Amino acid sequence: xxxxxxxxxxxxxxxxxxxxxxxxxxxxxxxxxxxxxxxxxxxxxxxxxxxxxxxxxxxxxxxxxxxxxxxxxxxxxxxxxxxxxxxxxxxxxxxxxxxxxxxxxxxxxxxxxxxxxxxxxxxxxxxxxxxxxxxxxxxxxxxxxxxxxxxxxxxxxxxxxxxxxxxxxxxxxxxxxxxxxxxxxxxxxxxxxxxxxxxxxxxxxxxxxxxxxxxxxxxxxxxxxxxxxxxxxxxxxxxxxxxxxxxxxxxxxxxxxxxxxxxxxxxxxxxxxxxxxxxxxxxxxxxxxxxxxxxxx
Numbered sequence: 001x002x003x004x005x006x007x008x009x010x011x012x013x014x015x016x017x018x019x020x021x022x023x024x025x026x027x028x029x030x031x032x033x034x035x036x037x038x039x040x041x042x043x044x045x046x047x048x049x050x051x052x053x054x055x056x057x058x059x060x061x062x063x064x065x066x067x068x069x070x071x072x073x074x075x076x077x078x079x080x081x082x083x084x085x086x087x088x089x090x091x092x093x094x095x096x097x098x099x100x101x102x103x104x105x106x107x108x109x110x111x112x113x114x115x116x117x118x119x120x121x122x123x124x125x126x127x128x129x130x131x132x133x134x135x136x137x138x139x140x141x142x143x144x145x146x147x148x149x150x151x152x153x154x155x156x157x158x159x160x161x162x163x164x165x166x167x168x169x170x171x172x173x174x175x176x177x178x179x180x181x182x183x184x185x186x187x188x189x190x191x192x193x194x195x196x197x198x199x200x201x202x203x204x205x206x207x208x209x210x211x212x213x214x215x216x217x218x219x220x221x222x223x224x225x226x227x228x229x230x231x232x233x234x235x236x237x238x239x240x241x242x243x244x245x246x247x248x249x250x251x252x253x254x255x256x257x258x259x260x261x262x263x264x265x266x267x268x269x270x271x272x273x274x275x276x277x278x279x280x281x282x283x284x285x286x287x288x289x290x291x292x293x294x295x296x297x
Contacts, residue, residue: 009076016059023051035226053251060255064272068264077271084275088282091245095286098241102234102293106134110230113140139229154224154232163214164295167207168287171246174203175284178253178277186267190260197257200280204250211243238294245283252276 027048034041066072114132115123123130127140135157142149158164181196215236218224226236256276259265265273 009071009073014059014062016055016062019051019058020055023048023055026051056248056251057255060252064259064264067272080271080275084278088278091282095238095241095289098234098238099289099293102238105136105230105234110134110136134231136229136231142229151229152223152225152227152232154222154228156222157224158214158218158222158235158295160295163210164291167210168291170203170207170210171284171287174200174207175281177203178280182273182277185260185265185270185273188267190263193260193265194257197253197260201250201253201257204246204253207246208243208250211239211246235294238290242283242286242290245286249276249280249283252279 025048027045030041030044030046030048032041034045110132111117112119113123113127113130116132127144130138130140130143137154137157139149139151139153142151142153177196177199181193181200184190184192184196224235225232227233253276256273259272
């Protein structure tokens with residue numbers, strides 16, 4: 001960070017947080033409407049995502065211009081580091097809640113419905129014939145009242161050592177390429193920096209393309225949907241939100257690439273790169289947990 005501004009720097013008011021809030025509300029509201037069968041839901045969701053992308057580029061641009069103008073000092077640098085750290089921590093808690101829902105279903109609720117522990121009478125009187133296994137391809141209603149089952153019954157699950165294993169290799173490789181780019185930056189080697197970022201972005205886009213292909217296969221060939229009981233809902237909830245994070249990370253890496261090409265970073269002044277690298281490594285680690293607990297075990 002530049003230290004030309006020696007006093008306590010207080011950023012001016014910004015409209016970008018409001019824009020981001022509008023985008024998030026439209027995206028999540030549209031997603032909820034889509035789940036409830038509204039034809040306008042996907043359009044609102046797409047519009048909300050577009051607003052978020054505009055907000056990211058606009059807000060990043062404001063911060064970049066302020067930095068290049070020499071307004072930031074060590075106090076602002078510490079604020080950015082703490083802010084990014086707390087942001088990633090909030091994302092950790094976000095995924096912890098989702099993994100908590102998965103573990104609760106697998107360890108407690110599904111076994112109870114199958115008669116485990118104090119659920120013996122529940123199983124005998126309400127869900128007799130239901131077998132508590134995971135992945136839960138047939139919800140209790142599909143076993144007890146097959147003619148009135150409201151949930152689509154999947155024909156199978158995603159093969160662990162197919163696309164998920166390939167995507168794991170891709171994300172682990174992207175962690176290597178972004179680290180290699182960081183080494184180039186610290187050495188003042190802009191060519192290595194740019195090449196490493198391009199490779200990382202390409203790997204991120206490839207990951208998203210393969211995940212989209214996996215979703216099409218799940219819906220069309222396996223009948224595995226968000227509405228397929230607790231297994232379908234936790235599967236798409238965890239992998240979908242992780243895919244959203246990969247998308248956001250890829251956008252941020254693209255901004256960093258453009259800044260690297262423009263020569264904004266030096267070996268001693270490049271926290272923007274470090275912040276995005278932190279986020280990308282976080283996304284990598286979350287995927288390892290997803291691969292193990294969603295696809296493998």
